[in-house]
Amino acid sequence: MNITRHPNFLRNLLLADAASCLAIGAALALGAGLVADRLGLPAALLRGAGLVLLPFAAFVLFVASRPILSRPAVWLIIGGNAAWVVGSAALLIGGFAAPTALGIALVIAQALIVAVVAELEAMSLRKAPHVIA
8 A cells, every 4th residue: 555545644744744744834033033143044044934834834734633634725735836846946046045054955945845745745645535625
């Protein structure tokens, strides 16, 4: 059995997505000033990213907690994750920040993780049973 076909896989993945967005969003919103210099990224950018993640996490949690998952809502979440990956790439190639090696590594690592999560969500949604509306 393909794991992405398991009836609870997508819901559990969405819950993990929400939890990680909440944790990272809170950490960035509250601790941006503590890590900005080490990452070579502006504290305002980090804080703003954290503040963007918080309502996104709430939306993902709301969608995941419904008795029946909404296909359009899950596609919206996948699109949000894809936009995050594109934004991460733009941050590195845009020239408006000068991240340190640690900053570059962190941006690349989190973008790769978000890309994998988005792909798993999409794969699971495509294979989802008819109980997802």
